[in-house]
Amino acid sequence: MYSGRTILKGLLALVTAALTLLGVASPTQAQDSGPVIFGSLDYEDTELEEDVPVVGVVITVSGADGFEATSATDDAGEFSVEVPGDGAYIVELDASTLPEGVSLRNADNNPLETEVNDGRDRRVLFPLTLGEGGGDDEGGSFSGRRVAQLTAEGLKQGLYLAMAAIGLSLIFGTTGLVNFAHAELVTWGMLTTYFFNFYGLAGVIGFLAPLPPPFGGGVNLVPAAVLGMACGGLLGWLINRTMFRPARRAGVSLIAQMVMTIGLSILLRYFMLYIFRGGPRSFGDFAAQRAKSIGPIELTTKDMVAMGLSIVILVGVGLYLQLTRMGKAMRAVSDNRELAESTGIDVERVISQVWIWGAALAALSGVFFGLDQVKWDFGFRILLLVFAAVVLGGLGSAYGALLGSIIVGLVINLSTLFIDAEVKNMVALIILAVALMVRPQGLLGRAERIG
Amino acid sequence: MDWGFILERTFSTLFGVEVMVFALAAVGLNVHFGYTGLLNFGQVGFMAAGAYGLGVTIHYFEWNFMIGVVFGVVYSLILAAILGLPTLRLRGDYLAIVTIAASESIRLFVRWRKMKEFTGASEGLGEFADPFYETALNPFDVGVRYDFGPFSYLGRDLWVLTVGWIILILTVLFVKRLMSSPWGRALKAIREDEDAARALGKNAYWFKLQSLMLGGVIGGMAGMLQVIQKGSIQADTFNPVITFTIWAILILGGPGRTWSPVIGSMIYWTLIAFLETTLRQLPEGTSNTLEDTIKLSDFNISQVRFIMVGVGLILLARYRPQGIFGSREEMALDDR
Numbered sequence: 001m002y003s004g005r006t007i008l009k010g011l012l013a014l015v016t017a018a019l020t021l022l023g024v025a026s027p028t029q030a031q032d033s034g035p036v037i038f039g040s041l042d043y044e045d046t047e048l049e050e051d052v053p054v055v056g057v058v059i060t061v062s063g064a065d066g067f068e069a070t071s072a073t074d075d076a077g078e079f080s081v082e083v084p085g086d087g088a089y090i091v092e093l094d095a096s097t098l099p100e101g102v103s104l105r106n107a108d109n110n111p112l113e114t115e116v117n118d119g120r121d122r123r124v125l126f127p128l129t130l131g132e133g134g135g136d137d138e139g140g141s142f143s144g145r146r147v148a149q150l151t152a153e154g155l156k157q158g159l160y161l162a163m164a165a166i167g168l169s170l171i172f173g174t175t176g177l178v179n180f181a182h183a184e185l186v187t188w189g190m191l192t193t194y195f196f197n198f199y200g201l202a203g204v205i206g207f208l209a210p211l212p213p214p215f216g217g218g219v220n221l222v223p224a225a226v227l228g229m230a231c232g233g234l235l236g237w238l239i240n241r242t243m244f245r246p247a248r249r250a251g252v253s254l255i256a257q258m259v260m261t262i263g264l265s266i267l268l269r270y271f272m273l274y275i276f277r278g279g280p281r282s283f284g285d286f287a288a289q290r291a292k293s294i295g296p297i298e299l300t301t302k303d304m305v306a307m308g309l310s311i312v313i314l315v316g317v318g319l320y321l322q323l324t325r326m327g328k329a330m331r332a333v334s335d336n337r338e339l340a341e342s343t344g345i346d347v348e349r350v351i352s353q354v355w356i357w358g359a360a361l362a363a364l365s366g367v368f369f370g371l372d373q374v375k376w377d378f379g380f381r382i383l384l385l386v387f388a389a390v391v392l393g394g395l396g397s398a399y400g401a402l403l404g405s406i407i408v409g410l411v412i413n414l415s416t417l418f419i420d421a422e423v424k425n426m427v428a429l430i431i432l433a434v435a436l437m438v439r440p441q442g443l444l445g446r447a448e449r450i451g
Numbered sequence: 452m453d454w455g456f457i458l459e460r461t462f463s464t465l466f467g468v469e470v471m472v473f474a475l476a477a478v479g480l481n482v483h484f485g486y487t488g489l490l491n492f493g494q495v496g497f498m499a500a501g502a503y504g505l506g507v508t509i510h511y512f513e514w515n516f517m518i519g520v521v522f523g524v525v526y527s528l529i530l531a532a533i534l535g536l537p538t539l540r541l542r543g544d545y546l547a548i549v550t551i552a553a554s555e556s557i558r559l560f561v562r563w564r565k566m567k568e569f570t571g572a573s574e575g576l577g578e579f580a581d582p583f584y585e586t587a588l589n590p591f592d593v594g595v596r597y598d599f600g601p602f603s604y605l606g607r608d609l610w611v612l613t614v615g616w617i618i619l620i621l622t623v624l625f626v627k628r629l630m631s632s633p634w635g636r637a638l639k640a641i642r643e644d645e646d647a648a649r650a651l652g653k654n655a656y657w658f659k660l661q662s663l664m665l666g667g668v669i670g671g672m673a674g675m676l677q678v679i680q681k682g683s684i685q686a687d688t689f690n691p692v693i694t695f696t697i698w699a700i701l702i703l704g705g706p707g708r709t710w711s712p713v714i715g716s717m718i719y720w721t722l723i724a725f726l727e728t729t730l731r732q733l734p735e736g737t738s739n740t741l742e743d744t745i746k747l748s749d750f751n752i753s754q755v756r757f758i759m760v761g762v763g764l765i766l767l768a769r770y771r772p773q774g775i776f777g778s779r780e781e782m783a784l785d786d787r
Contacts, residue, residue, distance in 0.1 A: 178544045180492070180551070247769055255490065258547065259698060259768035262492065266695045267761025274754045380691070384552045391548060423563050429549075429556040436545060437537045 036121050037061050037091060037114065038080035040290075041073050043102050043128040053077025054102060054128060058094040063087055072097075088115050088279075091124050098128070105129040115279040118198055123282075142417060148296040150413045156303055158389075158409025159310040161382065163365035165389045165401035166317060167236075167358020173334030173396035174351050177244065177257050181265035182362060183379035183386060184272075188235055189363020190370040190378060191272055193228030197221050197284050221285035225367045232363020233356045239264065240355035245348065265380075273376045281374045306368045313364070314402060321398055326353055334396055381425070385412070388428040392435045394445020403443055407431075457728045462601040464724040468608060470716045471615040472677045476693075477701045477712030478622055479669030485706035486630055487662040488642035490547035493534070494670050494697050496554030499689040500526040501671025502678040503561055507569050509579035516582040520675065527671030530557075531664040539659045554691060562686035575685040583679050584610060611680045618676070619713065622669055627709045629665075638662055642707075692757055699760050702767045705774025715774070723756055730755075 041054040054077050061081040062068040067089075071079045083089060092111035095104065104110055105127040116122050168182040198218040218224075243264070247257050291298040299307075321327035332340040333350045341347050369378060389408040393400025408428055415427045435442065464470065476494055483489040504523030508514050534553055538546040561570040570576065584593050584607060591597065591606035591613075604612065629635045640648040641655050649655050678684045696719070704715025730752055767774070 178547065180547075243765065243769075252769060253772070255488075255543070256768045256772045258490065258544070259702065259772075260765045262695055262698060263761045263764025263768065265761070266692060267758055267765065270754045270757040270761065274758065380555075384555055387548045387552055391545070395544075420563065420565060423559055426556045426559055429552050432549060432552055433533075433537050436541065436549065440541050440545070 034082050034084050035086075035116050035119050036080045036082050037089060037116065037124060038078070038121060039124045039126065040076065040078040041093075041126055041128060042077045043130055054099060056097060058097045060092045060094065061089050062092070063089040083116060086116050086119065088113060089122075090114075093126050101130055102128050115281075117279065117281050120198075120284065145296045146417065147414070149298060150416060151410065152297045152299060154410035154413030155406065156299075156307050156409070157385075157413060158406035159307055159314065160365045160368045161385055161389055161409055162314055162402045162405035163310060163361045163368070164382070165386050165393070165405045166314075166398050167354070167362050168386060169390050169393070169396055169401035170330060170334060170354045170398055171358055172390075173398075174330065174337070174347075174354050175244070175248070176254050177261065178395075180258065180261040180383075181239075181268060182358075183383035184265050184268040185232060185235065185359045185362040185379070186366040186369065186382065187272055187376065187379035188268065189228045189232040189360075189366030190374050191276055191366075191376070192231040192363070193221070193224045193367045193370065194276075194281065194283060194374050196224035196227045218284055221283050224283075225364065228367055229360045229364045232366075233360035235363075236355040236357075236359025237352065239359070240352055244355075245351075269377060269380060276376045278376060282372075283370060283374065286371065302371050306371055310365075310368060313361070317361070317398070318402075326350070330354055331398070334398075384425055384432075385409075385428045388432040388435075390442075391432055392442060394442025397442065397444045400442050400444035457725065459601060459603070460728045461721050461725045463603060464720050465717055466602065466612065466616070467604075467720065468611060468615070468677075468680045470713075470720045471612060471619055472673050472680070473697060473700055473720070474713045474716035475615070475619050475622065475676065476670050476673035476697050477704070477716060478619070478626060479666035479673065480697050480701050481706060481708075481712050482626060482662055482666035482669065485701065485708070485711070486635065486642060487638045487659060488543070489539075489659060489663060489666075490543045491550045491663070491666070492547045492694060492698075493550030493552075493554030493691075495689050495691060495693040496534075496550065496557045497527050497530060497667040497670030498674030498677065498693065499554070499557050499561065499686075500530045500667075501674035502684050502689070503570060503576075504671065505675045506576040506579045506678060506684045509582075510571070510576050511569050516579075519579065523671050523675045524668050527667045528664050531667035532660070535660045535663040539656055539663070551691065551694075554689070554694060558686055558689050561689075570686070571684070573686060575683055577683040579684075580679045580682050608680065611676065615676045615680075618672060622672070623709060623713065626669075630709075634658075634661075692760075695764065696760055699764050699767070702764070702772065702774055705776055708774070708776075711774060711776070714776070718775070726759075727752055727756065 039059075041057055042051040043054060053073070053075070055073055055075055057073045057079075058070060059072070059079045059081065060068065060070045061083060063083060064087050065084075067084055069081045069083070071081045073079045081091075090111050090113055093104070095110065098104075110126065112124055112126070114122055114124050164182065164186050167185070168179055171177060171179050171182070196219055200219050219227075243260060244257060247260065252260075286300075286302040289300040289302055291300050319327075321331055329340070329345045329350045330353065332343070332345060333347055337347060340350075366379070369382070385408055386405075389404035390401050391404070392407060393402065393404025408431060411431060412424045412427045416424050419427070476498060479497065480491060480494050483491040483494075501523040504526035505519040508519040508522040509516060530553070534546070534550055538549050560566065562573045563570075564572050566572055567574075589610045591609045593605075593607040593610070595606045597604055597606060597609055630638070637648065637653050637658050640651070640653065641658055645655050648658075674689075681688075700715040700719045701712055702715070703718055704711030704713070
């Protein structure tokens, strides 16, 4: 019998080691001169199969109070414009200065609105393409290369989704409660990590601010992510302890508890908006990585490491559920609460553990999603996907949630071969509806649960 | 602090547009949840269906206003059928999941760039409501302000309010009558014990589908009234917070009771109006220190409101699931 603690320690060590290996850069500290808006322009020459920098393109940045500055791309295709400070800026690329035959992949994205926060440099992207633009979002452009790329992205999204979905499914399995606030736990992990990344522990406890890092200033994303995950677990424990355990004791009905989760979700979401404001942000580390090619696929190093990590973690979760006492107890309570209780399992303790680990995994999934973008309502925007994944896999089954997530990730990303990327999340609704009509108990669920 | 202003604002809210629209939407939800026990977490989707049914018909086809209203109703019916057919045979949580997912998908769909020709995408639609105000039936002057004691409304709003409240009261009475008919009693039986109702030969699935359609159409009418008053349709106003507010209102009044949506809506919106105007009216000094501590501003006062809705929903569901005035007997938040 493996102890759960050993596996968890091993996992944690692996997470830390892998992310430290990745530790390319410490957070870009705020400079004495103002922050810059920067980026680089290149296009891919399909014949040479390499990226060609675009030189001499004029970029204009304008902001509040009549601020306006111009920069042209250098020999490496890079540009940077110093701006006076935080605020919203409009970045415009002068399309007439682009070399012949090169155009913006998506002309709607020019000019681009962006926001500088906390005095941090901000990277903007202008994807270019040879020939006429508009290729990225259009359905129908079918190539082996594109299929491979979308498969990789779908797998990535599926893996991250799975970490969020497992907790949701296990909470349902052990308590019968559909937690509509689960997606907010994803955002919570993302935002607490952002706070630790930029403000260290002082982000939570104000009077620590003057102390040196890690107390006063920001910490590297890796320890910040671990702290964020801990915050996630803490919140999960707290929610169960203060809301749902007393509710179960008082015999509050499941429907009323579900309405409570709805209340919790709106409470958490607007609390986070209140603290965090509306604009999108990004973590201080690894924000400016560029994609590398592996065969036909382009992925950034951070994506590859995060994907690798999530596979390790999901395998770890599987081992935990399969081999440890607590993991077995979780599955037993999920299967049949009364029977589990009669064999001497402390059901309330199991439920508490499920909340803690489910929320911590959701928080970590938020960190991984946050590598692309950090936003206060991120969780809600993937709620649809998480539910589709969990229902497709079978409500209450942890492995079902994993399988469902991967399928949902792959299907919605590959669907952009045929439809606009803008509405790809709607495909999840179609998956949900089809799953309910054809196999309502889900791929790995049992029929008795549904009726 | 100007208490007169605060009270005036609070009173004007009592019969205002928000109270009317949300009460009507809550009547729909009451049919779903209060009488049938259906967990619809996507009422805003029905409101959007009604609003776009009206707006798109008038904007794109340039058809008559009344045909637009008919289309709004038809869209709500279709949406109810699409949502109900795959889910109503299953346990209640599945309907909850599908409705919340669908209402968000509708928002994504109507703001899709490619739908611009029909729905105006993210820019929305306008100018569809003019026939409503220009009709000869309207006794009020659209631009004039009318005062009735403590109440004061623009002529334009007054016309919407007149029509809206008539519709609301007729709908409430209709639902009341319906729920004491054999059909309504079958719904309640299904809410109490679906197996028992089926054992007595009632087709529970069909009854639930009808209930979903009826409540959906009422929600669609609420959506139409809302956009008629605004004069424009914006995709992003149909966000899930609306649904949750409607839930708060329904549970506040007490699910499964005739007038609870109206009373709940009045309590909710006067409370909100009172708190918001009071917060904005705080004396200079208090306001500054408050701003320093919690960074309160015009911008995030509305966020505080949603945080309070969340807290309110949690506390109500936990401690008073039958609503403030409800009785435990008609309480639909119980397990069945």
